[in-house]
Amino acid sequence: MPLYGGIEAGGTKMVCAVGTGGDDLREIRFPTASAVESIPQAIQFFREAQQQAGVKLDAIGIASFGPIDPDPTSPTWGYVTTTPKPGWANVDFAGQIKQALDVPVAFDTDVNAAAYGEGRWGAAQGLHTFVYLTIGTGIGGGAVSNGKLLHGLMHPEMGHSRVPHDWQKDPYAGSCGYHGDCWEGLAGGPAIQDRWKQSGRTLPEGHPAWDLEAHYLAHGLANIILIACPQRIIMGGGVMEHLFLFPMIRKNVQTILNGYVRVPHLAEEIDAFIVPPALGNRSGVLGAIAMAEQVAQ
Amino acid sequence: MPLYGGIEAGGTKMVCAVGTGGDDLREIRFPTASAVESIPQAIQFFREAQQQAGVKLDAIGIASFGPIDPDPTSPTWGYVTTTPKPGWANVDFAGQIKQALDVPVAFDTDVNAAAYGEGRWGAAQGLHTFVYLTIGTGIGGGAVSNGKLLHGLMHPEMGHSRVPHDWQKDPYAGSCGYHGDCWEGLAGGPAIQDRWKQSGRTLPEGHPAWDLEAHYLAHGLANIILIACPQRIIMGGGVMEHLFLFPMIRKNVQTILNGYVRVPHLAEEIDAFIVPPALGNRSGVLGAIAMAEQVAQ
Numbered sequence: 001m002p003l004y005g006g007i008e009a010g011g012t013k014m015v016c017a018v019g020t021g022g023d024d025l026r027e028i029r030f031p032t033a034s035a036v037e038s039i040p041q042a043i044q045f046f047r048e049a050q051q052q053a054g055v056k057l058d059a060i061g062i063a064s065f066g067p068i069d070p071d072p073t074s075p076t077w078g079y080v081t082t083t084p085k086p087g088w089a090n091v092d093f094a095g096q097i098k099q100a101l102d103v104p105v106a107f108d109t110d111v112n113a114a115a116y117g118e119g120r121w122g123a124a125q126g127l128h129t130f131v132y133l134t135i136g137t138g139i140g141g142g143a144v145s146n147g148k149l150l151h152g153l154m155h156p157e158m159g160h161s162r163v164p165h166d167w168q169k170d171p172y173a174g175s176c177g178y179h180g181d182c183w184e185g186l187a188g189g190p191a192i193q194d195r196w197k198q199s200g201r202t203l204p205e206g207h208p209a210w211d212l213e214a215h216y217l218a219h220g221l222a223n224i225i226l227i228a229c230p231q232r233i234i235m236g237g238g239v240m241e242h243l244f245l246f247p248m249i250r251k252n253v254q255t256i257l258n259g260y261v262r263v264p265h266l267a268e269e270i271d272a273f274i275v276p277p278a279l280g281n282r283s284g285v286l287g288a289i290a291m292a293e294q295v296a297q
Numbered sequence: 298m299p300l301y302g303g304i305e306a307g308g309t310k311m312v313c314a315v316g317t318g319g320d321d322l323r324e325i326r327f328p329t330a331s332a333v334e335s336i337p338q339a340i341q342f343f344r345e346a347q348q349q350a351g352v353k354l355d356a357i358g359i360a361s362f363g364p365i366d367p368d369p370t371s372p373t374w375g376y377v378t379t380t381p382k383p384g385w386a387n388v389d390f391a392g393q394i395k396q397a398l399d400v401p402v403a404f405d406t407d408v409n410a411a412a413y414g415e416g417r418w419g420a421a422q423g424l425h426t427f428v429y430l431t432i433g434t435g436i437g438g439g440a441v442s443n444g445k446l447l448h449g450l451m452h453p454e455m456g457h458s459r460v461p462h463d464w465q466k467d468p469y470a471g472s473c474g475y476h477g478d479c480w481e482g483l484a485g486g487p488a489i490q491d492r493w494k495q496s497g498r499t500l501p502e503g504h505p506a507w508d509l510e511a512h513y514l515a516h517g518l519a520n521i522i523l524i525a526c527p528q529r530i531i532m533g534g535g536v537m538e539h540l541f542l543f544p545m546i547r548k549n550v551q552t553i554l555n556g557y558v559r560v561p562h563l564a565e566e567i568d569a570f571i572v573p574p575a576l577g578n579r580s581g582v583l584g585a586i587a588m589a590e591q592v593a594q
Contacts, residue, residue: 067559082559129442129449141524145426145442152426152526153562153570160557161520162461164478178557181461223458227438227524229449260457260475262364262379265450273450 002296003053005046005060005103006288008110009038009093011085011137015285016042018049018057026052027285034087035080043100061106061291062094063113063284070108070155078107106291109155110134110284111142114236114277117287119144122278123234131230132283133158134237135217139184143228149291159184163219170195170212187216189239205244214245218252221274225253225261232265236277243276250274299593300350302343302357302400303585305407306335306390308382308434312582313339315346315354323349324582331384332377340397358403358588359391360410360581367405367452375404403588406452407431407581408439411533411574414584416441419575420531428527429580430455431534432514436481440525446588456481460516467492467509484513486536502541511542515549518571522550522558529562533574540573547571 001020008015014032019025028045032038050056067083069076078094094107108116115124115132124130128147134140141158143150150156165174165181172195174181175188185191192200196209203209221233239245250270257266265273277283298317305312311329316322325342329335347353364380366373375391391404405413412421412429421427425444431437438455440447447453462471462478469492471478472485482488489497493506500506518530536542547567554563562570574580 129447145447146445148443150426150442150526152528153522153560154526154558156526157523157558159523160554161523162516162553164459164461178555179553219459223520224524225450226454226456226458227521229447229451229453231449256459256476257457258475261451261454263450 002058002293003050003055004289004292004296005049005057005101006063006285006292007042007060007097008063008113008284008288009065010110010284011065014038014042016045017285017289018046018053019289032085035091035093036087039091039093039096043097046101057101057103059104059106059292059296060097060101061108061113061288061295062097063108063110063288063291064093066109066155068093068107068109068155070112070151078105104292104295104297106288106295108149108291109140109142111140112149112155113142113287113291114283115142115144115234115287116149116290117279117283117285118234118277120290120293121286122283123275124232127231129228129230130232130234131158131224131228132234132236132277135187135189135235135239136237137189139188139220140237141224143230145228158220158224159188161220161223163216163223183216183220187213187220192239200239200242205242210242210245210248213239214248214252217245218249218256221249221253222256225257225266232272233274234277234283235274236281236283240276246274246276299355299590300347300352301586301589301593302346302354302398303582303589304339304357304359304361304394305410305581305585306359306361307407307581308362311335311339313342314582314586315343315350316586329382332388332390333384336388336390336393340394343398354398354400356401356403356589356593357394357398358405358410358585358590358592359394360405360407360585360588361390363406363452365390365404365406365452367409367448375402401589401592401594403585403592405446405588406437406439408437409446409452410439410584410588411580412439412441412531412584413446413587414576414580414582415531415574417587417590418583419580420572421529424528426525426527427529427531428455428521428525429531429533429574432484432486432532432536433534434486436485436517437534438521440527442525455517455521456485458517458520460513460520480513480517484510484517489536497536497539502539507539507542507545510536511545511549514542515546515553518546518550519553522554522563529569530571531574531580532571533578533580537573543571543573
C-alpha cells in the first residue's frame with residue numbers, strides 16, 4: 001500500500017496530510033509563519049507520520065500560494081518567487097522538502113492542485129478539461145486541460161484577467177495593486193469590503209452587492225468558457241460559501257453569452273456545469289496527494 | 298509513402314490539398330458555394346488526386362468554418378451546425394467526405410487546425426501549449442493545450458470574450474450581432490470599417506485607428522495569457538498583414554499586465570512570443586493535413 005504526503009500552503013494556514021486520498025488521512029493544520037519556521041514544521045510532521053506508519057512516503061505533493069516556479073526544466077523549479085509574503089520570497093520550498101525527506105516531490109499552485117484533486121476524487125471526475133476557481137481574498141484559477149495540469153508560459157493567473165467595468169453603474173476603482181479593476185480587483189473579497197464598507201460575510205442575501213458580484217463573476221466565467229472551453233467550472237473559496245450566488249451566476253453567464261454557444265452545458269445542464277467543490281475546503285490538500293501519486297516512482 | 302488530404306473550408310473560399318505536408322502538395326482553391334455544390338467538388342478533387350498518385354489517401358483532415366460539432370462521441374460529429382451561411386446549416390460535412398472516399402476523417406475548426414499546422418510545421422514547433430488567432434472579418438482563436446487540440450464543452454470561441462470598453466474614449470457600440478462590444482465586436486475588421494468609415498486596408502500606419510486596434514487586441518491577448526497560459530501566440534488574418542501592429546500590440550500587452558507575470562516571454566523574449574504565422578495563409582490547410590496524419594490508421 002503506497003503512502004503519499006500532501007502540503008497545502010495557503011497565505012494564512014498550512015495543511016499537511018498523509019494517506020492515499022481516501023478517508024485514512026492523518027492531518028495537521030498550523031498558521032503559515034515564515035518559511036524558516038513553517039517548512040521544518042511540515043518536515044517534522046512527515047517524519048513522524050513515516051515512523052508511525054512504519055514505511056517511507058512514496059512521494060509528496062505541494063500545493064503552494066504563489067507566484068511560484070512549477071517548471072521542472074527551470075533552475076528555480078520549486079521556488080516561491082516574488083511573493084510579498086514576509087520570509088517567503090525566493091524560497092526553495094520543494095527543494096527543501098525533497099532534500100530533507102528524500103522523496104519525489106510534485107509542486108504546483110494551490111488552485112492548480114485543487115483542480116487536480118477535484119478531478120481525481122471530486123466534482124470533475126472523468127473530465128479532461130476543467131477549471132477550479134477560488135473566490136476569496138483573491139481570485140485564483142487552476143486548470144486541467146486535456147488531462148494534465150495547465151502550464152505554458154506560466155501557471156494560470158485568471159484572477160487578473162479583465163472584465164467590462166461600467167463606471168457609471170459602479171464607480172469603484174478596483175482593489176488590485178497591479179491592475180486596479182481587473183476581475184479580482186472588482187470581485188474579490190477586498191473589493192466587496194471596500195465598495196460596500198462591510199464584509200461580504202455580513203452582507204445579507206438580496207443585498208445589491210450580490211447582484212453586482214454575480215454580474216462580475218459571470219463576466220470572468222464567460223471569458224474562461226470562451227477561451228479555455230472547460231467541461232465544468234468548480235467555484236470554491238469564502239465568497240462562494242454564499243451558495244445563493246450559484247443560480248445568480250449561472251443566469252448571468254447565460255445572459256452574457258446570449259445563446260451564441262449552443263451546448264447543453266450552458267442550457268438545461270448548467271446546474272451541473274457551474275458547481276461548488278465536491279471536496280469542500282479539502283480540494284487543495286487532496287490535490288497535493290493526487291499530484292504525489294503522479295510523481296511516485 | 299503515405300498520402301493525406303486536407304480541406305480548409307472558409308467562409309468565402311475552399312482550399313483542398315493532398316500531400317504529406319512538405320512542398321509536394323497538389324492543391325485547388327474554389328469559392329465556397331452551398332454544401333451541395335462545394336462538397337462534391339472537393340470529393341472530385343480527391344478522387345482525381347488518388348488516381349494521379351496511383352494510391353488511396355490514408356486520411357483526410359477538414360478545417361471548417363463554424364460553428365461545428367467536433368465531438369467524436371456526439372451523434373452530430375462532423376456537422377456544420379447553426380451557421381447563417383446559406384446552404385450549410387446542419388450539414389454532415391465530415392460524414393459525406395468519409396462516406397464518398399472511405400477514409401478516416403479528422404474534423405475541427407479552421408483556427409484549431411491552423412494552430413495544429415503551426416505546431417507541426419510552423420511557428421509553434423516543439424511547444425505543447427499555444428494559441429493561433431486570426432484577426433479579419435471575425436476574430437477566431439484555436440488552441441493546442443498539453444499537446445492536443447483544445448475541446449471541452451466546445452471548441453474555443455475566443456473572439457466573443459469581453460474586454461474593457463471605455464465608452465468616453467471610444468463611443469462605438471461594437472459590431473457583434475450577439476454581444477455588441479465583445480472583442481470581435483470592437484476589434485474585428487467590420488468594427489474598424491464601421492468606426493472609421495474606411496476599410497482597414499486603406500488606413501495608413503500612424504492613423505489613430507491603429508492605436509485603438511492595438512489596445513483592444515492586446516486586451517484580448519492579456520486575457521488569453523492569464524487564462525490559457527500559451528507558450529506562444531500566433532496572430533494571422535487580414536488585419537495582421539499590417540505588420541506594424543505587432544510591436545504596438547506587444548507594448549500594450551506589457552502595459553496591461555504591468556509586470557505582474559514575470560517571465561521572459563513577456564519581457565526580453567516578447568518578440569518571439571507574439572508572432573505572425575510561419576505558414577502564412579497556409580496554416581489552415583497544412584493543419585488539416587497534420588490532423589489527417591493523426592487519424593490515419
